[in-house]
Amino acid sequence: MQLNILKIGGNVLDKPEDLESFLNKFSSIDGPKILIHGGGKIATNIAKKLGVKTTMVEGRRITDEAMRDVVTMVYGGLVNKQIVAKLQSKNCNSIGLTGADAKVILASKRPVTTTDYGFVGDIETVNHVFIKTLLDQKITPVFAPLTFDMTGNMLNTNADTQAAAIAVAMANHFEVNLIYCFEKKGVLIDINNENSVIENLNQDLYKKLKTDGVINEGMIPKLDNAFNAIMSGVRQVIICDANNVIEVIKSKKGGTTITQN
Amino acid sequence: MQLNILKIGGNVLDKPEDLESFLNKFSSIDGPKILIHGGGKIATNIAKKLGVKTTMVEGRRITDEAMRDVVTMVYGGLVNKQIVAKLQSKNCNSIGLTGADAKVILASKRPVTTTDYGFVGDIETVNHVFIKTLLDQKITPVFAPLTFDMTGNMLNTNADTQAAAIAVAMANHFEVNLIYCFEKKGVLIDINNENSVIENLNQDLYKKLKTDGVINEGMIPKLDNAFNAIMSGVRQVIICDANNVIEVIKSKKGGTTITQN
Numbered sequence: 220m221q222l223n224i225l226k227i228g229g230n231v232l233d234k235p236e237d238l239e240s241f242l243n244k245f246s247s248i249d250g251p252k253i254l255i256h257g258g259g260k261i262a263t264n265i266a267k268k269l270g271v272k273t274t275m276v277e278g279r280r281i282t283d284e285a286m287r288d289v290v291t292m293v294y295g296g297l298v299n300k301q302i303v304a305k306l307q308s309k310n311c312n313s314i315g316l317t318g319a320d321a322k323v324i325l326a327s328k329r330p331v332t333t334t335d336y337g338f339v340g341d342i343e344t345v346n347h348v349f350i351k352t353l354l355d356q357k358i359t360p361v362f363a364p365l366t367f368d369m370t371g372n373m374l375n376t377n378a379d380t381q382a383a384a385i386a387v388a389m390a391n392h393f394e395v396n397l398i399y400c401f402e403k404k405g406v407l408i409d410i411n412n413e414n415s416v417i418e419n420l421n422q423d424l425y426k427k428l429k430t431d432g433v434i435n436e437g438m439i440p441k442l443d444n445a446f447n448a449i450m451s452g453v454r455q456v457i458i459c460d461a462n463n464v465i466e467v468i469k470s471k472k473g474g475t476t477i478t479q480n
Numbered sequence: 481m482q483l484n485i486l487k488i489g490g491n492v493l494d495k496p497e498d499l500e501s502f503l504n505k506f507s508s509i510d511g512p513k514i515l516i517h518g519g520g521k522i523a524t525n526i527a528k529k530l531g532v533k534t535t536m537v538e539g540r541r542i543t544d545e546a547m548r549d550v551v552t553m554v555y556g557g558l559v560n561k562q563i564v565a566k567l568q569s570k571n572c573n574s575i576g577l578t579g580a581d582a583k584v585i586l587a588s589k590r591p592v593t594t595t596d597y598g599f600v601g602d603i604e605t606v607n608h609v610f611i612k613t614l615l616d617q618k619i620t621p622v623f624a625p626l627t628f629d630m631t632g633n634m635l636n637t638n639a640d641t642q643a644a645a646i647a648v649a650m651a652n653h654f655e656v657n658l659i660y661c662f663e664k665k666g667v668l669i670d671i672n673n674e675n676s677v678i679e680n681l682n683q684d685l686y687k688k689l690k691t692d693g694v695i696n697e698g699m700i701p702k703l704d705n706a707f708n709a710i711m712s713g714v715r716q717v718i719i720c721d722a723n724n725v726i727e728v729i730k731s732k733k734g735g736t737t738i739t740q741n
Contacts, residue, residue: 265553269529288558292526296557297549300626300634304580308632314581319565321575321619352617356610358582365561371569373561 222393223252226382229259230402231461244465246309251354255362257378262293282337282375291373294363313359318366321349326366326374340366340374345388383444390452397453400461405475421478445477483654484513487643490520491663492722502722507570512615516623518639523554543636548599552634555624574620579627582610587627587635601627601635606649644705651713658714661722666736682739706738
């Protein structure tokens with residue numbers, strides 16, 4: 220049986236009308252499905268108002284205790300529950316989850332090396348059995364990018380990585396399609412040309428394009444997650460425009476398909 | 481089979497050491513259990529920092545859209561997920577829920593009469609079947625005082641009322657003990673005398689004490705909820721000190737027991 224796992228990021232979350240449009244599309248997808256959302260600018264904005272400073276190192280948020288509380292509130296509360304309430308109104312019975320809920324995603328706090336990322340979680344296990352019990356009840360899990368450790372800490376976690384880890388774990392039960400939705404039509408050969416989408420990207424081509432400096436820096440962590448997923452039992456990984464997600468699922472057209480070879 | 485449903489309020493939530501102590505006790509309760517938490521001062525404090533004004537009418541919070549977002553963040557995110565993560569560290573496998581999650585508590589937005597309470601929910605249905613599937617998996621639901629309507633709105637809901645509604649619904653499956661934990665040893669005959677606990681309070685005595693002005697005003701909504709629960713199939717309703725909850729459950733000593741007659 221097929222399972223569609225979709226990840227959306229800040230570009231969709233930050234614009235109410237884009238989120239509404241995406242959730243209409245998401246609700247219309249038949250069969251079991253899972254949504255993972257990122258954070259977006261709202262956490263940064265609320266942190267600022269609360270006097271909590273945002274520090275980024277190489278595009279990643281440093282999560283001290285005050286920032287951990289902000290992301291727990293904003294990702295786990297505001298964004299997650301707003302999405303769940305909206306999905307309910309669209310007849311998509313969903314449940315909002317962080318990793319701590321029902322021990323669904325256990326992580327460990329990232330060890331301090333040259334950088335102390337603070338309360339950031341590296342995923343250890345995904346409780347795919349519990350997730351399957353929800354899907355069997357026709358309930359759609361909606362994940363905030365938060366995990367936990369067994370010492371009582373909530374941990375901030377990269378949503379792309381979390382999506383890949385969930386997809387890999389669910390491959391124990393389903394033929395999983397993992398779809399990363401973002402603001403471009405797919406992975407571009409030329410960042411300035413929206414129509415330069417690479418239709419199929421395999422490991423060899425990815426290595427070559429990285430070496431040649433063609434792949435945009437910001438895309439590398441997402442693509443690393445995508446390749447990890449496809450190498451670990453996920454049937455299909457696609458990177459596409461959030462607006463185009465229905466066509467990608469139904470007619471397998473559009474976006475960049477990640478392939479092993 | 482017995483089910484213990486405990487409600488904690490701001491007095492426990494606002495002090496980290498009291499919360500820790502309570503959660504240790506809660507974790508040690510054998511058998512199926514449910515926790516409902518209120519909000520506490522933290523929502524008011526965060527609202528203030530975010531420039532969102534708190535307006536209370538007769539002890540109830542007016543929930544405009546900005547305040548609704550604050551309580552969704554704080555109750556549904558920060559407070560709820562912190563409790564869940566802490567319970568996991570104490571080997572109590574819990575799941576944080578709002579009413580919107582898995583459509584577990586459907587409400588309707590309170591109609592505007594002389595007062596417009598804003599995004600406040602009056603509970604309509606509790607999905608006791610879903611809650612039972614969690615309990616059957618030995619998962620402890622932890623409820624934030626939030627519900628939803630089917631038009632996509634999160635709604636602020638009184639935690640005492642929510643606890644009573646959940647208790648009544650779960651009486652379809654269990655012998656339910658509903659325990660309201662607060663900062664006093666029980667319902668007091670003399671508000672200034674901690675040892676003036678009324679051991680058993682029935683409807684007739686309650687009416688008399690209300691008429692005589694003996695019952696503290698702030699206790700009336702809680703007691704109305706307690707009597708609603710005991711009249712609607714809940715086996716036992718007790719109002720007691722959060723510190724004393726284990727003795728109340730194990731040896732049935734302490735607190736005020738609400739009885740029909």
